[in-house]
Amino acid sequence: MNGSRSVPLPEVSLPGGESSTLGSRIMARPDVHVWCVALDVDAAELQRLRTTLSRAEAARADRFVRQRDAEHFITARGALRTLLGCYLEVPPGEVAFRYGAHGKPVLAEEFAQRELRFNLSHSHGLALLALARREVGIDIEFLNRKVEHEQIATRFFSASECAELLALPHAQRSDGFFRCWTRKEAYIKALGEGLSHPLADFDVTLAPGVPARLVATRRDPAETARWEMVDLTPRPGYVGALAVEVEAVPPATPLLLW
Numbered sequence: 248m249n250g251s252r253s254v255p256l257p258e259v260s261l262p263g264g265e266s267s268t269l270g271s272r273i274m275a276r277p278d279v280h281v282w283c284v285a286l287d288v289d290a291a292e293l294q295r296l297r298t299t300l301s302r303a304e305a306a307r308a309d310r311f312v313r314q315r316d317a318e319h320f321i322t323a324r325g326a327l328r329t330l331l332g333c334y335l336e337v338p339p340g341e342v343a344f345r346y347g348a349h350g351k352p353v354l355a356e357e358f359a360q361r362e363l364r365f366n367l368s369h370s371h372g373l374a375l376l377a378l379a380r381r382e383v384g385i386d387i388e389f390l391n392r393k394v395e396h397e398q399i400a401t402r403f404f405s406a407s408e409c410a411e412l413l414a415l416p417h418a419q420r421s422d423g424f425f426r427c428w429t430r431k432e433a434y435i436k437a438l439g440e441g442l443s444h445p446l447a448d449f450d451v452t453l454a455p456g457v458p459a460r461l462v463a464t465r466r467d468p469a470e471t472a473r474w475e476m477v478d479l480t481p482r483p484g485y486v487g488a489l490a491v492e493v494e495a496v497p498p499a500t501p502l503l504l505w
């Protein structure tokens with residue numbers, strides 16, 4: 248998709264408009280919108296969202312062991328369908344997906360002409376939904392959870408990311424870890440490759456105050472120029488990151504000299 252030719256995304260609102268309890272838009276560029284959705288909804292809203300799911304999605308919801316996980320899946324997927332339906336001007340139940348080799352959902356072939364890409368992430372009762380004219384990946388993490396930062400970083404982060412994390416004062420390491428994690432996750436989700444993409448093969452920024460950026464990509468060095476990263480702070484206590492394909496530069500027009 249050539250971003251330089253993309254038309255702006257339409258202005259849409261969730262059912263209930265400004266006062267919608269489901270969510271609100273937290274980032275708006277002409278061709279990239281990010282929505283934040285609260286996953287704990289009342290029974291009536293949950294029921295409404297459930298009716299928008301496909302049979303396969305409803306069956307997936309039924310397979311969750313914990314009811315809360317099932318409800319969060321229904322809300323996130325239902326909100327995604329609702330929003331995509333608004334952008335595509337079709338009822339949420341008519342939105343259809345297909346899945347990439349590593350499970351990334353994209354719009355089905357029948358919507359291919361609409362040039363709409365999306366990605367979703369959820370954590371601790373909150374979801375982020377990115378909709379764009381260009382390829383996107385998004386990730387959100389709840390900050391206040393106990394994880395073995397150094398152990399996980401040593402296992403999954405690149406050598407330079409580990410060194411940068413361990414150079415931070417102890418009190419800043421947890422947030423640094425989650426900034427790095429969400430940025431890495433947003434990138435591999437934009438690629439659609441999930442964890443099949445070796446996480447140590449690329450570096451992202453993580454230090455406090457340093458903007459989100461893909462610093463180096465060893466598999467294909469040109470990748471760093473292809474992706475922009477954006478920090479997202481959807482709510483206090485959460486960190487988010489967006490990886491979005493940089494607008495393609497239009498091919499140079501040959502200069503004709505007479």
Ligand SMILES: CC(C)(COP(=O)(O)OP(=O)(O)OC[C@H]1O[C@@H](n2cnc3c(N)ncnc32)[C@H](O)[C@@H]1OP(=O)(O)O)[C@@H](O)C(=O)NCCC(=O)NCCS
Pocket residue numbers: 320323324349350351352366367368369370384385386387403404427428431432435436437438439440441442446
């Ligand atoms: C599946 C994966 C893409 C994201 O998983 P996650 O971080 O647990 O979950 P998120 O909430 O961020 O994203 C899940 C959503 O991403 C989408 N998704 C699924 N597979 C995807 C893929 N290959 N690429 C992009 N998006 C994908 C789906 O919409 C999914 O929502 P659903 O479960 O409601 O259908 C994959 O990267 C993974 O398993 N990650 C594990 C986390 C990890 O170890 N990260 C290390 C970072 S250093």
